[in-house]
Amino acid sequence: MKSVLLLLSAFLMASLPMRAQVRVVKPVKTKPLTTRLGLGAGAAGSVLFLSRNVKENNEAYGFHLSLAYGGTKLFRGTVEYTQYKSLDIAPTWYNVKANTIETNLHIIARFSEGKAIFYPIFGLSYNVFSGFYTGVRDYLNLNTLYEDNSDVKTQWWGINAGAGYEYFFKRFSFFADYKMRMGVSEGYNEFNILDVCLSAGLRMNLKVPTLYGLYRGTRSRYTLKTESNP
Numbered sequence: 664m665k666s667v668l669l670l671l672s673a674f675l676m677a678s679l680p681m682r683a684q685v686r687v688v689k690p691v692k693t694k695p696l697t698t699r700l701g702l703g704a705g706a707a708g709s710v711l712f713l714s715r716n717v718k719e720n721n722e723a724y725g726f727h728l729s730l731a732y733g734g735t736k737l738f739r740g741t742v743e744y745t746q747y748k749s750l751d752i753a754p755t756w757y758n759v760k761a762n763t764i765e766t767n768l769h770i771i772a773r774f775s776e777g778k779a780i781f782y783p784i785f786g787l788s789y790n791v792f793s794g795f796y797t798g799v800r801d802y803l804n805l806n807t808l809y810e811d812n813s814d815v816k817t818q819w820w821g822i823n824a825g826a827g828y829e830y831f832f833k834r835f836s837f838f839a840d841y842k843m844r845m846g847v848s849e850g851y852n853e854f855n856i857l858d859v860c861l862s863a864g865l866r867m868n869l870k871v872p873t874l875y876g877l878y879r880g881t882r883s884r885y886t887l888k889t890e891s892n893p
Contacts, residue, residue, distance in 0.1 A: 699739075700871040701731035703838060705864015707745045711761045712792050712817075713857050714803060714848045716752050723747040723761060727862045731769075732871075739769040739782070745862065752794075755801050759794035763844075763860075767823055779830045786823040788844050790858065793817070803850035821846040821857060831868070839863040 707727040710716050725747035733739035745763045752759060767786030774780065798811030809815045821844035829838040844858035 701866040703729035703866035707862040709860040788821040
């Protein structure tokens with residue numbers, strides 16, 4: 664009986680180091696090698712400069728171009744350009760021309776069916792407003808800065824905030840964005856909402872390498888296939 668107990672004890676002692684060496688192998692985390700590049704075009708409407716454009720139903724309209732990179736995961740970045748048709752803000756401003764260059768970050772939230780997304784928008788914009796300034800009925804008293812009956816060009820930086828919606832069908836998608844641009848107003852020198860903008864259009868979406876995919880392509884001859892969202 665003692666010999667049996669000795670053999671059993673020896674077996675248990677020998678098995679302890681073997682159990683201590685057992686490791687749980689976790690699945691290898693892979694990163695997507697491809698993402699989406701969206702080339703967009705459409706129309707936009709804006710009040711241009713809210714503190715100056717005080718007339719009702721006096722929005723400016725123009726064309727909108729965008730380049731969107733990402734979107735298969737949580738974030739997407741865009742570079743956008745909008746050019747507006749000239750308009751009059753009588754009797755203070757005439758032949759007003761404006762354009763905007765901006766870059767935005769989208770935080771993607773997907774709908775259950777997978778064909779549509781909703782995204783809050785945050786970003787920066789560079790805005791140009793130029794026109795013929797008469798000085799008539801100017802409650803901002805900009806004649807302390809500009810001469811009456813002169814051409815004036817104003818450039819201002821804005822902080823963008825808004826939301827957007829996009830619906831995908833095959834290689835294309837329809838998008839609609841709402842943005843507010845906040846900056847420092849002239850005359851009052853207060854930080855406030857200076858512009859409210861709506862834009863909508865179509866995007867053609869292409870599959871392109873991610874930054875990780877480009878880096879991996881330069882580091883290895885072998886490509887690890889991973890799945891990405893359509």
